[in-house]
Amino acid sequence: DQQVKQNSPSLSVQEGRISILNCDYTNSMFDYFLWYKKYPAEGPTFLISISSIKDKNEDGRFTVFLNKSAKHLSLHIVPSQPGDSAVYFCAASDYGGSQGNLIFGKGTKLSVKP
Amino acid sequence: EAGVTQSPTHLIKTRGQQATLRCSPISGHTSVYWYQQALGLGLQFLLWYDEGEERNRGNFPPRFSGRQFPNYSSELNVNALELEDSALYLCASSLTGTSGKETQYFGPGTRLLVL
Numbered sequence: 001d002q003q004v005k006q007n008s009p010s011l012s013v014q015e016g017r018i019s020i021l022n023c024d025y026t027n028s029m030f031d032y033f034l035w036y037k038k039y040p041a042e043g044p045t046f047l048i049s050i051s052s053i054k055d056k057n058e059d060g061r062f063t064v065f066l067n068k069s070a071k072h073l074s075l076h077i078v079p080s081q082p083g084d085s086a087v088y089f090c091a092a093s094d095y096g097g098s099q100g101n102l103i104f105g106k107g108t109k110l111s112v113k114p
Numbered sequence: 115e116a117g118v119t120q121s122p123t124h125l126i127k128t129r130g131q132q133a134t135l136r137c138s139p140i141s142g143h144t145s146v147y148w149y150q151q152a153l154g155l156g157l158q159f160l161l162w163y164d165e166g167e168e169r170n171r172g173n174f175p176p177r178f179s180g181r182q183f184p185n186y187s188s189e190l191n192v193n194a195l196e197l198e199d200s201a202l203y204l205c206a207s208s209l210t211g212t213s214g215k216e217t218q219y220f221g222p223g224t225r226l227l228v229l
Contacts, residue, residue, distance in 0.1 A: 043120075100170050104158075
């Protein structure tokens with residue numbers, strides 16, 4: 001039973017436009033969320049995180065929005081660049097429970113076309 | 115600052131053999147995590163070590179085991195290899211995972227192929 005879901009396996013966006021990647025979760029105990037980017041043959045690279053006490057966190061071109069009531073988060077990339085083409089993973093944790101591990105979605109492959 | 119390193123990058127084994135994968139965390143990090151990414155699947159949590167102790171393990175059989183050394187590096191052992199163990203094994207490290215919201219940083223992974 002998937003606790004973190006990324007329902008879009010792929011997304012194609014034109015360079016310069018906004019990319020919106022979505023993620024839904026089922027466990028209301030999750031209190032910390034992260035986005036990672038992964039290129040082929042490399043490990044995931046941390047992008048941005050958000051604590052459940054916030055509803056928005058911004059870092060340069062990347063903004064993560066959290067809607068706790070809907071158990072939904074999204075990653076906005078503005079403007080999108082061809083170098084952003086990668087697989088994006090949403091991850092969640094229950095750090096309050098000190099479980100330590102992250103629970104990942106299956107990823108969304110973003111293609112940014114020049 | 116050096117990131118998380120893993121060795122070997124690739125490993126080919128046959129069914130029934132044992133595989134040993136190694137990970138060195140970022141300097142100053144005491145927590146090490148192991149994940150498996152099988153083809154078409156997301157990252158599945160395997161093991162978490164902190165300060166030399168196993169803190170949590172995912173839903174994997176006991177033939178997946180590991181340890182953390184005094185220098186915080188870690189080893190993942192997979193015994194009695196099965197074909198479905200073929201996957202990318204990722205190691206991540208963080209400052210201690212027990213005290214708050216610590217970001218995990220990943221290594222490049224070891225690709226294990228079981229024939």
